[in-house]
Amino acid sequence: MEPNDDPQLRKLLREWEVSGAPPSLDERVLGRRRPWWQFLFTGYIRVPVPLGVAMTVALVVLAVYFVRDRARTPIAPPGKTVSLTEFRPVDNVNVRIIRSGYESH
Amino acid sequence: MTDPDFRDAFHRHKDVLYRFAYRMTGSGAAAEDTVQDTFLVLWRRPEAYDPGRGALRAFLLGIARNLLLKRARDERSYDPLVDESSICPPIDVVGLERAQIVARAIQALPPLQREAVILAEYEEMTLEEIARATEAEIAAVKSRLHRARENLRRMLAPLLEKKGTFYGTK
Numbered sequence: 001m002e003p004n005d006d007p008q009l010r011k012l013l014r015e016w017e018v019s020g021a022p023p024s025l026d027e028r029v030l031g032r033r034r035p036w037w038q039f040l041f042t043g044y045i046r047v048p049v050p051l052g053v054a055m056t057v058a059l060v061v062l063a064v065y066f067v068r069d070r071a072r073t074p075i076a077p078p079g080k081t082v083s084l085t086e087f088r089p090v091d092n093v094n095v096r097i098i099r100s101g102y103e104s105h
Numbered sequence: 106m107t108d109p110d111f112r113d114a115f116h117r118h119k120d121v122l123y124r125f126a127y128r129m130t131g132s133g134a135a136a137e138d139t140v141q142d143t144f145l146v147l148w149r150r151p152e153a154y155d156p157g158r159g160a161l162r163a164f165l166l167g168i169a170r171n172l173l174l175k176r177a178r179d180e181r182s183y184d185p186l187v188d189e190s191s192i193c194p195p196i197d198v199v200g201l202e203r204a205q206i207v208a209r210a211i212q213a214l215p216p217l218q219r220e221a222v223i224l225a226e227y228e229e230m231t232l233e234e235i236a237r238a239t240e241a242e243i244a245a246v247k248s249r250l251h252r253a254r255e256n257l258r259r260m261l262a263p264l265l266e267k268k269g270t271f272y273g274t275k
Contacts, residue, residue, distance in 0.1 A: 008265055009258055013226050016207040018127050020120035025137055029115055029144045 106151035115144055118162055122169050128223045129173050131212050143169045159237045166238040170220055177216055193256040210260040218253035221246055
């Protein structure tokens with residue numbers, strides 16, 4: 001310790017006594033410790049304002065880009081297109097009706 | 106750091122941290138908050154303590170000290186922490202107990218002088234330990250202690266017997 005060459009001052013300073021930590025501090029420190037993973041649910045982090053603003057702007061830009069991109073995309077065509085160029089209608093339509101009664105014979 | 110290690114560290118150092126924080130702030134609530142936050146730092150980042158760089162007490166006092174200075178800056182940003190030329194006038198002792206007068210005198214010191222005198226006079230730390238805890242050079246600690254004692258002699262002059270030295274205001 002740095003020698004204090006003034007014993008009178010030292011004696012006077014010692015008259016200000018401070019008791020130790022109150023018992024309530026034990027509970028505050030030892031009782032409130034939690035497993036690290038609980039931080040994921042109950043913890044908080046401090047984010048600098050410039051970083052927070054930059055992240056918010058980036059999120060908004062991404063969201064706008066995503067929405068506009070979806071609006072511009074045409075409705076997806078069916079997987080297989082059918083061409084009617086070779087289509088020829090039949091000349092005589094001969095319809096044969098089979099009733100269900102024949103099936104039993 | 107295991108749970109028993111943490112509990113042991115808490116029980117061994119809580120009183121010195123509380124007394125230091127109380128003398129720095131003059132408030133029991135602020136001292137409790139500071140001690141709690143100090144141990145929270147130790148619990149979350151135990152690897153920050155390197156036993157090769159000094160005792161755990163100095164490490165914890167260093168954390169508490171940084172928290173207290175941050176608090177002082179937040180609350181009274183217009184007061185400089187380093188005020189080497191600060192001259193504290195004598196205290197009006199009428200109606201106060203001697204211990205109250207001493208407390209007021211300590212509180213009136215600039216923060217860096219206050220922490221040096223508290224650690225030296227009340228916690229009986231060496232210059233090296235104080236320098237480690239306050240992240241300062243030994244010469245700077247010596248200088249702060251010298252100025253703190255000069256200021257205290259001036260402020261507490263009414264309670265000190267005259268020894269041929271006049272500790273009045275300039």
